[in-house]
Amino acid sequence: MNKIVSKEYLSDKVVKFEVEAPLIAKSRRAGHFVIVRVGRKGERVPYTIADADAKRGTITLVIQTVGKSSQKVCALNEGDYITDMVGPLGRATHIEKFGTVVCAGGGVGIAPILPIMKAMKEAGNRVISVLAARTKELIILEDQVRENSDEVIFMTDDGSYGEKGLITAGVENVIQREKVDLCVTIGPAIMMKFVSQLTKKYDVPTVASLNTIMVDGTGMCGACRVTVGGQIRFVCVDGPEFNAHQVDFDEMLMRLKAYDR
């Protein structure tokens, strides 16, 4: 049982929670996630740890309402308890001084890319964030992103904020303009696929954080499996981050529809 300390709406469908979890707050690093279950009949669902405060013993989750399970979490209020929460799961992001790092986040992917942005910045990288959403309201966490980036480029599908266009256009501009040493991308699978195709063309090493369907999150079931470089890998224990250029995104996109309801 983990108590919700605060709840804030970042947009219509995106909620930011601060949750009591002292052990996780202490041991987590950028790139880690937790598995959450709400109610006795609830499903186990993964969410990235967007931030943590080891002193207060809390972690931050940013959750977008998609279907049944995310709705259940987002319906909880300050003072409520999350039935089960386990983590930190996955491998932490490999952080070092690469030089110039582009963080390409789309939609609710802006939240999980934030801790990576932060860690990359702390490691002395020049961080350029390219963040995309359908429309202005869906751009979340703008202040924190600005705090942790040397430059921020916003892209919206309808041009209501920043530049009009897709995330790939923004990333391509940067790559054409200057040398990029690493690209990190988090967002809908289809977006990551196109970012990966683009950076491959320019030979920019790219890491994608995959959001496959999971059950246990500890390597026990294989529900989260993806093909990377022709081999089966489990996102929960071997990932969630992989060399994007080797990920079979088409297979992943197909598998994400396995339980469409």
Place this chain on the structure above:
Amino acid sequence: MSEYLKTERAQEWRETLRKSVKTKDRVSIPRVKMPEVDPVVRSRSYDEVNLGLTADLAINESQRCLDCVDPTCITGCPVEINIPKFIKNIERGEFLEAAKVLKETSALPAVCGRVCPQERQCESRCFYTLKLKKEPVAIGYLERFAADYERMSGNISIPETGPANGIKIAVVGSGPAGLAFAGDMVKMGYDVTVFEALHELGGVLRYGIPEFRLPNEIVDIEIDGLKKMGVKFETNCIVGKTISEEDLKTDGFKGIFVGSGAGLPNFMNIPGENLIGIMSCNEYLTRVNLMQAADPESDTPVYKGKKVAVVGGGNTAMDAVRTARRLGAEKAMIIYRRSEEEMPARVEEIKHAKEEGIDFYTLHNPLRYEGDERGHVQRMLLQRMELGAPDQSGRRRPVAIEGDTVWLEVDEVIVSVGVSPNPLIPQSFEGMEVTSWGTIVVNGDTMQTADEMIFAGGDIVRGGATVILAMGDGRKAAKAMNQYLDDVMILTI
């Protein structure tokens, strides 16, 4: 046989009992048949298939046991339960006493009575099997009877615990290895905490073995007993992730037992294996057992295929295929590359599966899968096999019959071709020696690892094994850790 067994056997009540029925009459009693739910009814229900023996049936069966001078059955039991002693207690109607005998050696008799592969263990070494060439005494059924009787009587004896010594011990994993270890340590007065990664306790007993074979209630009661004895449980806590080995040591834990199991499912790495509808048996059974996906109220989804193929021939495969049947599969099939004789599953599971209308494709091996336009599996190509020369294990090796393949229509496939040890602990603990299979290396007598304060047992040491072996390891480790800590304490005082 040991002096102890001899003295026990020489007790007056045992002698009287032995003489009360002639051996000739004992051996002419036919082996009891386990009362079970009708196959048609049960293949639509999660209720336990075996109903258990009535007291009359149990007493009758117990009379078959000859209370042998040399009870070879005991040598077939990995934890050496005093089998004639508990059976003779059943014969004289002292059922609670029988349960006590079981508890001297077994931490989970109600579980082992149900899931042990008896035909390969105790019952294979029974005098009836070895010498009389008759069906063995139904040791497993009787064990289950005594344990269930105790549970139902409301008189479960909570074993006495020694005076608390305040020494903190950590257990990683709440499967049979961890539970057995925890039980023994708390009895010796240690302050035991079990850390479990999942949100429920019991390991494979909970998420793997289905309700119709091992009701959850039985696992709950065993765990409740441990709680009453003072064992603490922390669910949702992954050692090596949520808390590190270092954390445990700074928190004052003086000994660690690793019973983290063989959690990692193997796949066959054949084309199409990642199509939708193809999954590991761990995923399938976890969805159904741990997450109760068959319950319409549950948020966790599960496929309810009509034509379900399960690849493999072990207990896990039988559990999956029988579960698929219960979820409404019209055709539920076992695909196994050897013949039925080589199947590692318990004989009873194979029998039950057949009665429930499972189709067996033995000597068939999957080559690849094809799906529909949405990526959902539609059919699988099978290679027909034949048995060749025996391999090192003595089993005849399956070889492909060149060019002999067949397509099978399926809408769900469950891959049950074994598991690998959970790599979490070996990866995150320092100084752990690991085999090329990923199992942790221990001293076989003490279960101690290369790191003196860490002991390990169960599937993480053996690869995939059995409940009773895991439990036996836990008990062995408890004894050895107690000895080790005694020595350490003496040195440091």
